[in-house]
Amino acid sequence: MARNKAKKERRPRAAPPKGFRDWFGEDVLRRTEMLEKIREVYHLHGFEPLETPAVETVEALGKFLPDVDRPNEGVFAWQEEDGDWLALRYDLTAPLARVYAQFRNELPTPYRRYAMGPVWRNEKPGPGRFRQFWQCDADTVGAPSVAADAEIAAMLAEALEAVGIARGDYLIRINNRKVLNGVLEAAGLLDPDDPDAHAEARGIVLRAIDKLDRLGGEGVRALLGEGRRDESGDFTRGAGLSDEQADLVMAFTAARRRSGGETLARLGELVGRSGTGREGVAELETIATLLEGQGYGSDRILIDPSVVRGLGYYTGPVYEAELTFEITDEKGRPRQFGSVAGGGRYDDLVRRFTGQRVPATGASVGVDRLLAALGAVSGERPAATGPVVVTVMDRDRIGDYMKMVDELRRAGIRAEMYLGNPRNFGNQMKYADRRGAPIAVIQGSDEKARGVVQLKDLVLGAKIAEKASLEEWKARPAQREVLRADLVPEVRRMLAEGAGDGEG
């Protein structure tokens, strides 16, 4: 009896964890292609690749995610048996700071690196919002000059164009945290002699401005004051600014004028006598001059004080790449595509490790968002070409069929033999159809005896594939009988003539 113990084990659920997804076939290839084009741009600009592990110690990562009041602080973390807390990286910048601190004596200074890979956020998943997503970063560490910032902003423009975003369909917007800090000084919310005072209110101000696109001026204004109740009835506490203070901050976000020069002049007024603010305006001026000198007009890169970026660690220029064309959202309403990349200067990240300030600046491309944007721009891509499928008519002759496959592959033609159960020929054709096979190769005993094979153009026949009998298949006009010895040249000819494009 013990022998047949009725162990009724529960079956595991065939699903990824909540908020995670799989990427199939064409989607993986499209991302690989896109990243390859970005890689070329980064390489041309002198950056070197770096790959850090997915796992870091919690202390090395630090706490820099926006909304850090969230439970678990937004990261996937666990404790090892030896007591160490480990976590999945939430971006590619924190690991870079760790690497530079660790290897600063061996690395060149400035250290210019790019990195591509997934990052993880332990956030509430939502539609189109996943807990693992790809980033693609480039950073220059150890460069105090804002020429480094200008370069990254320009490189973002080049990267977007390289992947297929047309000029006019994107805009790189640049601002400077120092200017914002100057405005906060002018508003009495930042005291250079006591930088910790009002820190919480400033954090709320920062995150509020970052939501300008989504909430509009009124929503941001509410968050600067007492707070804001959203449509669902949830209340978000505000920064508690006086009307005067809030006016000044709102004036800052609306300081963009028709030309960069006018915007800079307006910012100069708003920062008043703040030294930090003036420094920030001067930096923006330098960046604008450099970019103009390289031919980046305001149709591509412009100064826009409404950009602040949500992350707490930026200390100087910040930039954001936005796609300006409209798409239709899930409810059929037109809306702007929005941000696909961003970054800025973070002069303090390495100091956490070494105690020494290291100037650094860089940007991150949201790979999955940019891919989605490309899909929206380019529309449906032509279906990828699947392999030529050699069907199995006689299961004792799989050696013959594999030889055909082998010959095709050696000629560089993507090919495979049908490896499922060959009994039902319709299933073989259905398979070839599912795979987007351009051609099916058929050799039954009759063809074998006559030394020929049938080559079937599958695109023409796809629609009746599921029901057709072998005889119907053979009768279709898009089928050719060729000598077995001519298999490779005939397949090649059909592919060149456009089998798979419906023109074969």
Add this chain to the structure above:
Amino acid sequence: MARNKAKKERRPRAAPPKGFRDWFGEDVLRRTEMLEKIREVYHLHGFEPLETPAVETVEALGKFLPDVDRPNEGVFAWQEEDGDWLALRYDLTAPLARVYAQFRNELPTPYRRYAMGPVWRNEKPGPGRFRQFWQCDADTVGAPSVAADAEIAAMLAEALEAVGIARGDYLIRINNRKVLNGVLEAAGLLDPDDPDAHAEARGIVLRAIDKLDRLGGEGVRALLGEGRRDESGDFTRGAGLSDEQADLVMAFTAARRRSGGETLARLGELVGRSGTGREGVAELETIATLLEGQGYGSDRILIDPSVVRGLGYYTGPVYEAELTFEITDEKGRPRQFGSVAGGGRYDDLVRRFTGQRVPATGASVGVDRLLAALGAVSGERPAATGPVVVTVMDRDRIGDYMKMVDELRRAGIRAEMYLGNPRNFGNQMKYADRRGAPIAVIQGSDEKARGVVQLKDLVLGAKIAEKASLEEWKARPAQREVLRADLVPEVRRMLAEGAGDGEG
């Protein structure tokens, strides 16, 4: 007083967690190149890419790692707030089984996919042994025919040659778990009517044979019997086989003969009347015939009963790709490089989810080991070419220097301006040297006035770079003065002439 609270925060340690490492520059590029070549082979053979998330539920991953008695069972796992246990994937096969079970109605059958990415094992790290490493897999799910196994074995050979392993430097060895099971039946260690009996002893036998390369025949024999004490004094409990039983198992591992046919005949003797064993021998025969028909001789692929693979989930043919050339180990002793890829048939993995048996077979390439092997074969690679570095002689003219960089980049020449502190010219040259820059561009106020730039071949000058003054640099013969207007064509000419190869 509260204002200047003396918060003495402990600085985080600038290091990755134990057993994790970073990959820099050239190493990342080499891996990317190698994977691109393997990807082409997989694509040619008709496989499609799949990318699953790094994180799966613990129940979906299952427990298939060898030596599952280890604490934490070899995976990095943690519990979410909602109670779910999540873990980092330890291979790419378990996620594939989950994907196929989840999407089996939408995917073509057979489903042929490749996957490339890191996997994580929570093992004790050691020299050259890391807790995150790359795998590169190809699998056919839903294919009962051993033609699918033969194809994977042949594809491994093609992949190895594609990345640069010469014919003769590798061997694909094939065996069949069914043959081993037949031998275990013959030895009275497996009862088809009571498959659970002796399961533990069989597990020990499997892992013992898998260590044949490392422990030799004597060590394996000890593990089949009472157990084995290693050099450190640690004792590993054995399977407790009788001498007769152990003899049979050892005879199995030593059944390889000069030709495939002779090996098969010997295996036929050893499995006796076991039905499973005979089936296994017949499958190996079919595989051998198919591969021979495609021209894979025993110099590339052969049947070798000493291959069993450590993982518990294999149910049929197993294969292993081994590099046969000798390398010198860290102690200067010659040794064979060993296994770089392996796989086999696992017909039960999907059943865990669906209750239905789905035949599947596939292989995994150990990317990091193969990369190391390529390094050993090809020796030192020529140093990669860094960017042309435009130096900063006059910090008020960075606009001019960035324009030079911009012109070079637009001509497709990798270039950058020195972005560190420009005060010390020696540092700029040291930087260019560190980066492997082929050329430095120099324009001080004198050159500016005359409308020229200096182009310095840095490979010739590298050795004195650290000490040279600007004057010494300019005096070097490998320096040319060219018109500013000719910057791009002159740099291009120098690169074509071999600047960076020491011949410029």
